[in-house]
Amino acid sequence: MTSTVATDAPTADGDGGGSGHDAYRAPVDDVLAALDVAGLDDLLALPxxxxxxxxxxxxxLAEFGRLAAEVIAPTDRVGDxxxxRFDRGTGRVTTPEAFHVAYRHYVDGGWGALPFPEDLGGGGFPSVVALALQELFASANxxxxxxxxxxxxxxxALAQxxxxxxxxxxxxRLLTGAWSGTMNLTEPDxxxxxxxxxxxxxxxGDGTWRLTGTKIFITWGEHDLTDNVVHLVLARTPGAAAGTRGLxxxxxxxxxxxxxxxxxxxNAVSCVHVERKLGIHGSPTCVMAFDGAVGELVGPLHGGMRAMFTMMNAARLSIGAQGPAVAERAxxxxxxxxxxxxxxxxxxVAPPARSPIVDHPDVRRMLLVMRTRAQAARSLLFLAATHVDRARHDPDPDRRERSQQLADLLTPVAKAWSTDSGLEAASLGVQVLGGAGYLEEAGMAQRLRDGRVAPIYEGTNGIQALDLxxxxxxRDGGRSVHELLADVWDFVARPVADDDxxxxxxxxxxxxxGVLEPTTEWVLARLATAPEDAVAGATAYLELLGTALGxxxxxxxxRLALDGDGLDAARAVAESNFFATExxxxxxxxxxxxxxxxxxxxVLLEGGAA
Ligand SMILES: Cc1cc2nc3c(=O)[nH]c(=O)nc-3n(C[C@H](O)[C@H](O)[C@H](O)COP(=O)(O)OP(=O)(O)OC[C@H]3O[C@@H](n4cnc5c(N)ncnc54)[C@H](O)[C@@H]3O)c2cc1C
Known part of the structure; x- marks a missing residue:
């Protein structure tokens, strides 16, 4: 198997991937190892x-990794x-020519269809494999x-x-990528x-509906990569209840x-503005005006939130994958x-010799934090996604239900912890480069700017912590989290040799x-008596749980590496011990x-700080 594919050194004129140091190679072996940790073999054993x-x-992974490294990654700088570009007169959005070429490769390779059932024209792969490809794509661009x-x-959403x-x-048409989809939730209020x-x-009157309103922040709401754009829109029907129940x-x-x-x-839907923003400049973030646009109801009337959650839960893990993607590239x-x-x-080292900065312990420390956070984040995401797959495909209904509960529990943790890790790694990446890291020319600044959005969209990380x-x-009286922690205790308590x-x-x-268990009990108890106390500590609790799982x-x-699954065991052990102490x-x-x-x-307001 080809494990890695290096790109040529990119050009400095903006058409390549930045300086030669910015070349991307897909970490196929690490991704496979994370899939193994998440239980790929057991998943593939399902009928x-x-x-x-x-x-x-x-x-x-190797094939897509090659596409990501050789075709997609060189389009990253020009996108930034x-x-x-938005033409106010026509309402059209144009993307760089390089994007068209890369997208065409993606469509021609049939990559978008991989995780969908074969009867829909898909490849029938588990969705966790598609998530792995999304990480590689996001690292590249x-x-x-x-x-x-x-x-x-x-x-x-449409399949369900x-x-x-x-x-x-x-x-x-969506499966092939001939048309693209969007998610229209956000409005000014x-x-x-x-x-x-x-x-x-x-x-x-004819079974269709007319939609009127303004949606903001709509990613790829308008563009020139596909002939049609399929908007999925949350809206309120006349007389519907207030709040989310009426959507x-x-x-x-x-x-x-x-x-x-x-x-x-x-249709009567148009892009009226494209936002200028900190990063992801190649992704048009659109204000969309619906002026009596023709639409069809999807799913039951007033069942919009449930239907949209199908899309949002998938997207939360996809956005989570931007964490390891950014960390890995940085x-x-x-x-x-x-x-x-x-x-x-x-x-x-004696003068006049000088050392590369990688030989300084503090620089190694920063690099190891970046690397271990990338690997821990991808493993956490894959674990959540494996449970999503099991919840859909396990023939045993009890195991399906348990996996669904674990997927529900793990999704906000994976989204928030992984994207925070990506951001920390990007910031450390700038630090490793010193002053050069702060200059746009080096390309590391783009990692920080691009990676900054992931803790914000698809439900801010604060909202993920609240959800958790x-x-x-x-939801289940704490059963899922207790079972998860029991699995971790089992691992810790498993007898090993003295010189483990x-x-x-x-x-x-x-x-x-020993800290997490009583803390979990405290949160569960306080939710019943003084929920504001539990809510005030939600972000710290998510960080504690995410770090422990990482x-x-x-x-x-x-452990898998030591058991001889082909990974470099010494490196995996050293990285685990490093993460544990650091x-x-x-x-x-x-x-x-x-x-x-x-x-x-x-104290913020009581102390007069406002
Ligand atoms: C580049 C980009 C692309 C996007 N793409 C899409 C898209 O394709 N489709 C789409 O529908 N939306 C999209 N969004 C919107 C995105 O999902 C929202 O920005 C996000 O959900 C936060 O909403 P807000 O911006 O209104 O912030 P607010 O809701 O105003 O939140 C501001 C701050 O307050 C906190 N906060 C808010 N409410 C609470 C609460 N109850 N408890 C505790 N803290 C709270 C938040 O965590 C945050 O820190 C995109 C946003 C960006 C920046």
């Missing part, structure tokens, strides 16, 4: 995946510098990768909730608070389509730079669990902010 071999997964991410989310006619109309959505959908989901194509699938006239760049930049002398603490944790190379990791993991998954990866050990301190209660934040 629905009997046609998928582990070797086929490895081949798919030129970006998506985060802005462009958002287009297929949203298309895949729209496919999930669409009528047979809607499925026949839209799914084949409705960001985190979707209950404030005002876009109105009125019945047209329904509609499909609104940019261009109307005949029943034979022929593209007709333009790590590769920083490592290459650190090997060449000469400053000072490492211990034992107020909904996912107590993972002894350090296990010791730290045990001390973090440490556990890195340790499991090391990152995991600090997590024990998080119990205090989790349990400090709401009074500590009340």
């Amino acid at each position: 629905d995946f009997s046609h998928v071999e582990r070797d086929a997964v490895a081949l798919v 510098r030129v970006g998506a 985060l802005a462009l990768s958002l287009n297929p991410v949203l298309t895949q989310g729209a496919i999930h 909730w669409g009528s047979p006619a809607q499925q026949a109309m839209y799914l084949p 409705a960001g985190s608070d979707l209950g404030e959505i005002r876009t109105l959908a009125e019945p047209d 329904s989901l509609f499909v609104v194509p940019k261009r109307l389509v005949t029943t034979e699938g022929v593209l007709g006239e333009a 790590f590769q760049h920083a490592l290459a730079y650190a090997g060449e930049r000469l400053q000072g002398r490492a211990a034992g 603490v107020t909904r996912k944790l107590p 190379p993972l002894a350090e990791t296990l010791e730290v993991l045990a001390s973090v669990l 440490g556990w998954l890195l340790a499991r990866r090391a 990152v995991l050990a600090r997590a024990t301190g998080l119990a205090r902010p989790v349990t400090a209660g709401a009074a500590r934040v009340a």
